[in-house]
Amino acid sequence: MSNSKIIGGWKGDAMCYDTIIAGASFAGLAVAGQIKGKILLIDRKDIGTIPTSACATLYGVVKKLGCEDSVLSILKKVKFHTASCCTEYKAMEPFCVFDYHGFCQGLAKHFEGEFLKANIKGLEGDTVLTDKGDFSAKCIVDCTGWRAALGTALKDDFVNKKSLYFGVETEVDCDADDFLSFFWDPEIVKLGYAWKFPVGKKTRFGLGGYENGKALKDNLTKFLSVYGKEINGVHGGFIPVKIRKPVIEKIFLVGDSAGHAWPLTGEGVRQAIYYGQKCGRIIQSIVEKEIDLVTGLKEYADFVNKHRCYHEFFSGLQWLFFRMPNCAVGMAAKLFGRGWPIRFMQRKYKKWAEL
Structure with missing residues:
Protein backbone atom coordinates (compact mmCIF):
# COMPACT_ATOMS: atom_id res chain seq x y z
CA MET A 1 0.00 0.00 0.00
CA PRO A 51 -7.78 -16.09 4.29
CA THR A 52 -11.19 -17.65 3.67
CA SER A 53 -10.52 -18.51 0.01
CA ALA A 54 -8.91 -21.57 -1.57
CA CYS A 55 -6.89 -19.03 -3.61
CA ALA A 56 -6.99 -20.69 -7.03
CA THR A 57 -7.89 -19.09 -10.35
CA LEU A 58 -6.72 -18.75 -13.94
CA TYR A 59 -3.06 -17.77 -14.12
CA GLY A 60 -3.87 -15.12 -16.74
CA VAL A 61 -6.00 -13.27 -14.19
CA VAL A 62 -3.16 -13.06 -11.67
CA LYS A 63 -0.68 -12.04 -14.36
CA LYS A 64 -2.95 -9.31 -15.72
CA LEU A 65 -3.28 -7.87 -12.21
CA GLY A 66 0.51 -7.80 -11.80
CA CYS A 67 0.42 -10.22 -8.86
CA GLU A 68 2.64 -12.98 -10.27
CA ASP A 69 4.90 -12.85 -7.21
CA SER A 70 2.06 -14.38 -5.17
CA VAL A 71 1.82 -17.51 -7.35
CA LEU A 72 2.77 -20.74 -5.57
CA SER A 73 2.10 -23.20 -8.38
CA ILE A 74 1.00 -23.18 -12.02
CA LEU A 75 -1.12 -26.14 -13.13
CA LYS A 76 -1.91 -27.06 -16.71
CA LYS A 77 -3.94 -30.20 -16.03
CA VAL A 78 -7.18 -30.93 -14.17
CA LYS A 79 -8.46 -34.18 -12.66
CA PHE A 80 -12.13 -34.80 -11.92
CA HIS A 81 -12.75 -37.77 -9.62
CA THR A 82 -16.04 -39.50 -8.90
CA ALA A 83 -16.60 -42.58 -6.76
CA SER A 84 -16.10 -44.86 -9.76
CA CYS A 85 -13.75 -43.11 -12.19
CA CYS A 86 -11.28 -40.30 -12.84
CA THR A 87 -11.14 -38.01 -15.88
CA GLU A 88 -8.15 -35.88 -16.84
CA TYR A 89 -8.32 -32.63 -18.81
CA LYS A 90 -5.66 -30.44 -20.33
CA ALA A 91 -6.45 -26.83 -19.45
CA MET A 92 -6.55 -24.43 -22.41
CA GLU A 93 -5.23 -21.79 -20.03
CA PRO A 94 -3.18 -22.67 -16.93
CA PHE A 95 -4.64 -22.39 -13.46
CA CYS A 96 -2.62 -21.26 -10.49
CA VAL A 97 -2.70 -21.40 -6.71
CA PHE A 98 -1.56 -18.22 -4.98
CA ASP A 99 -0.63 -16.88 -1.58
CA TYR A 100 -3.50 -14.86 -0.11
CA LYS A 161 -28.55 -18.76 4.99
CA LYS A 162 -30.12 -21.58 2.98
CA SER A 163 -28.07 -20.47 -0.04
CA LEU A 164 -24.72 -20.61 1.76
CA TYR A 165 -22.02 -23.17 1.03
CA PHE A 166 -19.43 -23.76 3.71
CA GLY A 167 -15.80 -24.35 2.81
CA VAL A 168 -12.89 -25.64 4.90
CA GLU A 169 -9.28 -26.11 3.87
CA THR A 170 -5.96 -27.18 5.34
CA GLU A 171 -2.40 -27.18 4.00
CA VAL A 172 -0.14 -30.15 4.77
CA ASP A 173 3.24 -31.55 3.78
CA CYS A 174 2.45 -33.94 0.98
CA ASP A 175 4.09 -35.12 -2.23
CA ALA A 176 2.48 -32.93 -4.87
CA ASP A 177 1.47 -33.86 -8.40
CA ASP A 178 0.86 -31.35 -11.18
CA PHE A 179 -2.94 -31.57 -11.27
CA LEU A 180 -5.70 -29.32 -10.01
CA SER A 181 -7.88 -32.12 -8.58
CA PHE A 182 -11.60 -32.13 -7.76
CA PHE A 183 -13.63 -34.92 -6.16
CA TRP A 184 -17.38 -35.42 -6.62
CA ASP A 185 -17.93 -38.34 -4.29
CA PRO A 186 -20.68 -38.77 -1.66
CA GLU A 187 -18.27 -40.84 0.43
CA ILE A 188 -16.18 -37.69 0.90
CA VAL A 189 -18.96 -35.09 1.08
CA LYS A 190 -22.65 -35.66 0.34
CA LEU A 191 -23.80 -32.28 -0.98
CA GLY A 192 -20.64 -30.71 -2.30
CA TYR A 193 -17.16 -31.50 -3.53
CA ALA A 194 -13.55 -31.80 -2.41
CA TRP A 195 -10.32 -30.47 -3.88
CA LYS A 196 -6.58 -31.06 -3.77
CA PHE A 197 -4.30 -28.22 -4.90
CA PRO A 198 -0.50 -28.68 -4.93
CA VAL A 199 1.65 -25.77 -3.70
CA GLY A 200 5.32 -26.66 -3.94
CA LYS A 201 6.14 -29.38 -1.42
CA LYS A 202 2.77 -28.91 0.27
CA THR A 203 -0.80 -29.63 -0.77
CA ARG A 204 -4.04 -27.86 0.07
CA PHE A 205 -6.93 -30.20 0.80
CA GLY A 206 -10.42 -28.75 1.09
CA LEU A 207 -14.14 -29.48 1.13
CA GLY A 208 -17.09 -27.31 0.20
CA GLY A 209 -20.75 -28.11 0.63
CA TYR A 210 -24.07 -27.48 2.32
CA GLU A 211 -23.16 -29.46 5.43
CA ASN A 212 -22.27 -27.51 8.57
CA GLY A 213 -18.70 -26.63 9.44
CA LYS A 214 -18.21 -29.41 12.00
CA ALA A 215 -19.45 -32.10 9.61
CA LEU A 216 -17.17 -30.82 6.86
CA LYS A 217 -14.19 -30.74 9.20
CA ASP A 218 -14.88 -34.35 10.21
CA ASN A 219 -15.11 -35.30 6.53
CA LEU A 220 -11.88 -33.42 5.82
CA THR A 221 -10.17 -35.51 8.49
CA LYS A 222 -11.37 -38.69 6.75
CA PHE A 223 -10.34 -37.34 3.33
CA LEU A 224 -6.82 -36.62 4.57
CA SER A 225 -6.51 -40.05 6.17
CA VAL A 226 -6.64 -41.61 2.69
CA TYR A 227 -3.30 -39.90 2.06
CA GLY A 228 -1.96 -40.70 5.52
CA LYS A 229 -2.18 -37.06 6.60
CA GLU A 230 -3.77 -35.08 9.44
CA ILE A 231 -5.31 -31.62 9.55
CA ASN A 232 -2.73 -28.87 10.07
CA GLY A 233 -4.88 -25.89 11.01
CA VAL A 234 -8.09 -25.02 9.17
CA HIS A 235 -9.36 -21.90 7.47
CA GLY A 236 -12.58 -21.29 5.60
CA GLY A 237 -16.05 -19.85 5.89
CA PHE A 238 -19.40 -19.40 4.20
CA ILE A 239 -19.72 -18.97 0.42
CA PRO A 240 -22.95 -17.43 -0.93
CA VAL A 241 -23.76 -19.33 -4.12
CA SER A 315 -27.17 -23.25 -10.42
CA GLY A 316 -28.95 -25.56 -12.86
CA LEU A 317 -25.86 -27.75 -13.19
CA GLN A 318 -25.62 -27.94 -9.42
CA TRP A 319 -29.27 -28.97 -9.13
CA LEU A 320 -28.69 -31.66 -11.77
CA PHE A 321 -25.42 -32.98 -10.31
CA PHE A 322 -26.90 -33.33 -6.84
CA ARG A 323 -29.69 -35.49 -8.25
CA MET A 324 -27.76 -37.60 -10.77
CA PRO A 325 -26.33 -40.98 -9.74
CA ASN A 326 -22.63 -40.55 -9.07
CA CYS A 327 -21.75 -42.99 -11.85
CA ALA A 328 -23.74 -40.84 -14.31
CA VAL A 329 -21.75 -37.76 -13.27
CA GLY A 330 -18.57 -39.71 -14.01
CA MET A 331 -19.88 -40.81 -17.41
CA ALA A 332 -20.85 -37.22 -18.27
CA ALA A 333 -17.38 -36.02 -17.26
CA LYS A 334 -15.78 -38.54 -19.60
CA LEU A 335 -18.20 -37.77 -22.44
CA PHE A 336 -17.75 -34.00 -22.30
CA GLY A 337 -14.11 -34.12 -21.24
CA ARG A 338 -12.68 -34.69 -24.69
CA GLY A 339 -12.50 -32.93 -28.05
CA TRP A 340 -14.59 -29.89 -28.87
CA PRO A 341 -17.01 -30.10 -25.86
CA ILE A 342 -14.28 -29.47 -23.27
CA ARG A 343 -12.65 -26.78 -25.44
CA PHE A 344 -16.00 -25.05 -25.89
CA MET A 345 -16.77 -25.17 -22.15
CA GLN A 346 -13.34 -23.84 -21.21
CA ARG A 347 -13.66 -20.91 -23.63
CA LYS A 348 -17.05 -20.02 -22.17
CA TYR A 349 -15.78 -20.47 -18.62
CA LYS A 350 -13.06 -17.90 -19.26
CA LYS A 351 -15.21 -15.46 -21.23
CA TRP A 352 -18.03 -15.26 -18.67
CA ALA A 353 -15.83 -13.32 -16.23
CA GLU A 354 -12.91 -12.13 -18.36
CA LEU A 355 -10.98 -9.12 -17.06
Missing part, protein backbone atom coordinates in the same frame (compact mmCIF):
# COMPACT_ATOMS: atom_id res chain seq x y z
CA SER A 2 2.75 2.43 -1.00
CA ASN A 3 0.27 5.09 -2.18
CA SER A 4 -2.09 4.87 0.79
CA LYS A 5 -2.01 5.60 4.48
CA ILE A 6 -3.41 3.96 7.59
CA ILE A 7 -5.61 6.01 9.91
CA GLY A 8 -6.52 5.21 13.48
CA GLY A 9 -10.08 6.47 13.69
CA TRP A 10 -12.02 9.64 14.31
CA LYS A 11 -14.07 11.28 17.03
CA GLY A 12 -16.62 14.00 16.41
CA ASP A 13 -18.76 14.69 13.34
CA ALA A 14 -18.52 12.19 10.51
CA MET A 15 -15.50 12.63 8.25
CA CYS A 16 -16.43 12.94 4.57
CA TYR A 17 -15.01 11.01 1.61
CA ASP A 18 -15.79 10.58 -2.06
CA THR A 19 -16.01 6.82 -1.61
CA ILE A 20 -16.13 4.40 1.31
CA ILE A 21 -15.42 0.72 0.66
CA ALA A 22 -16.26 -1.71 3.45
CA GLY A 23 -14.19 -4.87 3.12
CA ALA A 24 -10.57 -5.14 1.94
CA SER A 25 -10.31 -8.56 0.33
CA PHE A 26 -10.53 -9.36 -3.40
CA ALA A 27 -13.69 -7.38 -4.17
CA GLY A 28 -12.89 -4.33 -2.05
CA LEU A 29 -9.33 -4.06 -3.35
CA ALA A 30 -10.54 -4.48 -6.95
CA VAL A 31 -12.99 -1.60 -6.49
CA ALA A 32 -10.43 0.59 -4.73
CA GLY A 33 -7.83 0.06 -7.45
CA GLN A 34 -10.05 1.77 -10.04
CA ILE A 35 -10.80 4.95 -8.08
CA LYS A 36 -8.94 8.21 -7.61
CA GLY A 37 -10.03 10.80 -5.07
CA LYS A 38 -10.67 10.75 -1.36
CA ILE A 39 -11.21 7.06 -0.57
CA LEU A 40 -11.61 5.21 2.73
CA LEU A 41 -11.14 1.44 2.80
CA ILE A 42 -12.38 -0.25 6.00
CA ASP A 43 -11.80 -3.79 7.23
CA ARG A 44 -11.89 -5.49 10.62
CA LYS A 45 -8.49 -7.08 9.93
CA ASP A 46 -5.23 -6.08 8.30
CA ILE A 47 -5.09 -6.44 4.53
CA GLY A 48 -4.09 -9.92 3.41
CA THR A 49 -4.62 -11.70 6.71
CA ILE A 50 -6.98 -14.55 7.70
CA HIS A 101 -1.35 -12.25 1.63
CA GLY A 102 0.89 -11.70 -1.38
CA PHE A 103 -2.05 -11.45 -3.78
CA CYS A 104 -3.91 -8.93 -1.61
CA GLN A 105 -0.77 -6.84 -1.15
CA GLY A 106 -0.30 -6.88 -4.91
CA LEU A 107 -3.85 -5.59 -5.44
CA ALA A 108 -3.34 -2.99 -2.71
CA LYS A 109 -0.47 -1.39 -4.65
CA HIS A 110 -3.11 0.11 -6.94
CA PHE A 111 -5.04 1.63 -4.03
CA GLU A 112 -4.51 5.33 -3.32
CA GLY A 113 -6.45 6.29 -0.24
CA GLU A 114 -6.79 5.71 3.49
CA PHE A 115 -7.18 2.39 5.28
CA LEU A 116 -8.97 2.01 8.61
CA LYS A 117 -8.93 -1.16 10.68
CA ALA A 118 -12.35 -1.12 12.32
CA ASN A 119 -15.56 -3.08 12.85
CA ILE A 120 -18.68 -2.01 10.96
CA LYS A 121 -21.52 -1.19 13.36
CA GLY A 122 -24.17 -0.03 10.93
CA LEU A 123 -25.28 2.46 8.32
CA GLU A 124 -27.32 5.65 8.62
CA GLY A 125 -28.05 7.35 5.32
CA ASP A 126 -24.69 8.08 3.70
CA THR A 127 -22.76 7.49 6.94
CA VAL A 128 -20.96 4.25 7.80
CA LEU A 129 -20.82 3.65 11.56
CA THR A 130 -17.74 1.92 12.99
CA ASP A 131 -16.17 1.36 16.39
CA LYS A 132 -13.49 3.90 15.36
CA GLY A 133 -15.88 6.68 14.40
CA ASP A 134 -18.42 7.58 11.74
CA PHE A 135 -17.56 8.28 8.10
CA SER A 136 -19.68 9.65 5.26
CA ALA A 137 -19.43 9.40 1.49
CA LYS A 138 -21.49 9.88 -1.64
CA CYS A 139 -20.53 6.42 -2.92
CA ILE A 140 -20.56 3.47 -0.51
CA VAL A 141 -19.61 -0.10 -1.45
CA ASP A 142 -20.31 -3.26 0.56
CA CYS A 143 -17.52 -5.82 0.05
CA THR A 144 -17.77 -7.32 3.54
CA GLY A 145 -18.31 -10.90 2.37
CA TRP A 146 -21.24 -13.25 2.91
CA ARG A 147 -22.52 -11.28 5.92
CA ALA A 148 -23.05 -8.15 3.77
CA ALA A 149 -22.75 -5.89 6.80
CA LEU A 150 -24.06 -2.76 5.07
CA GLY A 151 -26.68 -4.54 2.98
CA THR A 152 -28.02 -6.26 6.09
CA ALA A 153 -28.16 -2.91 7.89
CA LEU A 154 -30.62 -1.78 5.21
CA LYS A 155 -32.50 -5.06 4.78
CA ASP A 156 -32.69 -7.47 7.73
CA ASP A 157 -33.46 -10.55 5.62
CA PHE A 158 -30.90 -9.81 2.91
CA VAL A 159 -28.75 -12.85 3.76
CA ASN A 160 -30.48 -16.16 3.01
CA LYS A 242 -27.00 -17.58 -5.04
CA ILE A 243 -26.70 -14.20 -6.70
CA ARG A 244 -28.15 -11.34 -4.67
CA LYS A 245 -29.19 -7.80 -5.48
CA PRO A 246 -26.14 -5.80 -6.62
CA VAL A 247 -27.65 -2.54 -5.32
CA ILE A 248 -29.69 -1.74 -2.21
CA GLU A 249 -30.94 1.83 -2.02
CA LYS A 250 -27.72 3.85 -2.57
CA ILE A 251 -25.24 1.06 -1.77
CA PHE A 252 -23.19 -0.94 -4.28
CA LEU A 253 -22.54 -4.60 -3.38
CA VAL A 254 -19.64 -6.61 -4.80
CA GLY A 255 -18.17 -10.10 -4.35
CA ASP A 256 -19.63 -12.40 -1.72
CA SER A 257 -21.77 -9.53 -0.42
CA ALA A 258 -23.66 -9.75 -3.72
CA GLY A 259 -23.44 -13.55 -4.06
CA HIS A 260 -21.08 -13.36 -7.02
CA ALA A 261 -19.50 -16.81 -6.51
CA TRP A 262 -20.73 -19.39 -9.00
CA PRO A 263 -22.90 -22.26 -7.75
CA LEU A 264 -21.51 -25.79 -8.19
CA THR A 265 -17.85 -24.69 -8.33
CA GLY A 266 -17.98 -22.11 -5.53
CA GLU A 267 -15.45 -20.05 -7.51
CA GLY A 268 -15.48 -16.41 -6.47
CA VAL A 269 -12.00 -14.89 -6.90
CA ARG A 270 -12.35 -13.99 -10.56
CA GLN A 271 -15.92 -12.78 -10.21
CA ALA A 272 -15.08 -10.55 -7.22
CA ILE A 273 -12.37 -8.83 -9.25
CA TYR A 274 -14.43 -8.73 -12.46
CA TYR A 275 -17.45 -7.06 -10.87
CA GLY A 276 -15.24 -5.04 -8.52
CA GLN A 277 -13.30 -3.41 -11.33
CA LYS A 278 -16.51 -2.55 -13.17
CA CYS A 279 -18.02 -1.07 -10.01
CA GLY A 280 -14.85 0.96 -9.40
CA ARG A 281 -14.86 2.40 -12.92
CA ILE A 282 -18.49 3.44 -12.55
CA ILE A 283 -17.76 5.09 -9.21
CA GLN A 284 -14.83 6.96 -10.75
CA SER A 285 -17.27 8.39 -13.31
CA ILE A 286 -19.47 9.55 -10.42
CA VAL A 287 -16.51 11.10 -8.58
CA GLU A 288 -15.52 12.96 -11.76
CA LYS A 289 -19.16 14.13 -12.14
CA GLU A 290 -19.54 12.47 -15.53
CA ILE A 291 -22.67 10.73 -14.24
CA ASP A 292 -24.75 11.07 -11.08
CA LEU A 293 -25.09 8.45 -8.34
CA VAL A 294 -28.53 7.23 -9.46
CA THR A 295 -27.26 6.66 -13.00
CA GLY A 296 -24.17 4.88 -11.68
CA LEU A 297 -26.18 2.57 -9.45
CA LYS A 298 -28.43 1.64 -12.37
CA GLU A 299 -25.47 1.08 -14.70
CA TYR A 300 -23.83 -1.28 -12.21
CA ALA A 301 -27.07 -3.16 -11.49
CA ASP A 302 -27.74 -3.58 -15.22
CA PHE A 303 -24.20 -4.88 -15.77
CA VAL A 304 -24.49 -7.50 -13.03
CA ASN A 305 -27.99 -8.53 -14.07
CA LYS A 306 -26.81 -9.15 -17.65
CA HIS A 307 -24.57 -11.85 -16.19
CA ARG A 308 -27.30 -13.41 -14.06
CA CYS A 309 -27.91 -16.08 -16.70
CA TYR A 310 -24.40 -17.48 -16.11
CA HIS A 311 -25.09 -17.85 -12.40
CA GLU A 312 -28.39 -19.54 -13.23
CA PHE A 313 -26.56 -21.91 -15.59
CA PHE A 314 -24.23 -23.09 -12.82
